[in-house]
Amino acid sequence: MSPSVVAMNPTVEPALEPTVESRTTAGRPAGVPRLSWEQVCAARLRRHALSAPAPGAGPADVAAALAGVHAQMLPAAELSIALRIAGATRADVRTALWEEHSLIRTFGPRGTVHLLPARDLPVWIGVLSAIPSAPSSFPKDVQLTPDQTEEVVRAIADALRDAELTVDELDEAVADRTGPWAADPVMPAFQTLWPRWRQALHLAGMRGALCFGPNRGRKVTYTGPHRWLPDLRPAEPREALAAVVRDYLLAYGPSTPQRFAQWLTVPVSWANELFTSLAGEMRRVEVEGVPAWAAPGDLTAPDEPPRGVRLLPYFDGYAYRVGNQPPGLLYPGRAAERVLPGNFQVMLVDGVVAGLWHQRRSGRTIDITVEPLVELTAARRRELDEQVERVGEILEGRPRLTVGVVTVGGHA
Incomplete structure (x- = not known):
């Protein structure tokens, strides 16, 4: 896959200098590097361009370094990427997505909506087509058969070959190409029933038959990624899996299976x-005594310990949590009970979750409430003020900060 943000700036990679055992101790193989949580945390902040913006990086480079950016809420994904690029705004991310097509919005890891670098899409399709499929949660009489699933994916690809369709338009197009069984309203969803074929919507994206197009007013559209990437072909599965494991370890490692x-x-x-x-x-390697795996040559980190106050938007904090384990170290103290159970926007202090925040927009005014769970020293408060200003710059609005309790629930 494409090089990470870190790889584009080798001058900031002094040696991590882990302790290396020269003999076997308590069952530990000889020569295994031992890393502290602080070292790992500092390295992850750098890889995620959170210790400092990535020099010379564009939106696709950031998405590559993070092994994809969660984009169920597209404004949150725009903020995630722009926060990591000096001077960038949401407009730069939109340009990469809808004009340059260097980013593709589609169904990616975990079957959820992601922004993926267009140059890496063959690898992701190769991986997502090779992973084991989860058993259906629907009753037998609702499920698609394997043959029906393949027929639906082919129909979606054909319908979107030269078109941008809303989901309602895709309902009709798929039924026309398959049969009335595809349109049967049998799939429970959001207190209503969807057509049977929609069970394969995520799979079609993961196979490369579908991606998101630009909204038509308030309606989401879908299109075929081949319109923008005519030579798109899935990568060979074994090579693709090796590439994704390597990129995962670069973004979130050291880690475990x-x-x-x-x-x-x-x-x-x-x-x-x-x-x-x-x-x-x-x-x-070992991290705080726990065996783990690292990418080759990845034992590097900044000389300084993890430092800084950062505001992560919705799902950015979730991805940081899913990748950056264990939660006991990432969510210390009150953060474990206040933030961990929900999908909140989180405040990082020195690389760990130390607060949550919420934003509400009215015209150009963006009211931002931050609830710290640690003491805000004068230096941390200055950094918080800078982060709030940066959020306002990215969202092209006037931010107004309140330090207090966040009263809304997660993902509100």
């Missing part, structure tokens, strides 16, 4: 087998 399984939503047994098959392409 169990955490990778949670990040990609695959069976742990399958992830264990994958990591075993790639053992020669990874390096064993």
Whole structure:
């Protein structure tokens, strides 16, 4: 896959200098580097361009460095990316998405909506087509058969070959190409019933038959990624899986098969087998005494410990949580009970979750409430003020900060 933001700036990669055991101790293999949580945390902040904006990076470079950006709420994804690029605004992300097509919005890891670099889409399609499919949660009489599923995916690809369709228009197009069974309103969803074929909507995106097009007013549209990437072909599965594991470890490592399984939503047994098959392409390490895997040559980090106040928008904090384990270290103290159970926008202090925040827009005014869970020193308050100003700049509005209790629930 494409190089990460870190790789584009090698001058900021002094040696991590982990402690290396020269002999076996308490069952530990000789020569295994031992890393502290502080070292790992500092490295992750740098990789995510949160210790400092990524020099010379564009939106697609940031999405590559994060192994995809969660984009269920597109404004949150725009903020996630722009926060990591000096001087960028949401308009720059929209240009990359809808004009340059260097970003593609589609169904990615965990079957959820992501912004993925267009140059990496062949690898992602190769991976998402190769992972085990989860069993359907619908009753037998609602489910698509395997043959029907394949027929629907082909119909979607054909309908979107040269078009941008709303989901209602796609209902008709798929039924025309398959049969009335595809339009049967049998799929429970949001207190209503959807047509049967929509069970395959996510799968079509993961297979490369579908991606998101620009909104038509307030309506979402879908189109075929081949319109923008005519040479799009899935990468060979084994090479694709190796590339995604490497990029995952660069973004969130050192890590374990169990955490990778949670990040990609695959069976742990399958992830264990994958990591075993790639053992020669990874390096064993220990983080606070826990065995883990790192990408080759990835034992680098800034000289300084993790520092800084950062505001992460919706789903950015979720991705940071899913990738950056264990939660006991990432959510210390009150954060474990106040923030961890919900999907809040989070405040990082020195690389760990130390607060939550909420924004509400009225015209050009953006009211931002931040609830700290640690003491805000004078230096931290100055950094918070800077972050709030930066959020306002990215969202092209006038921010107004209140330090107090966030009274809305997660994802509000």
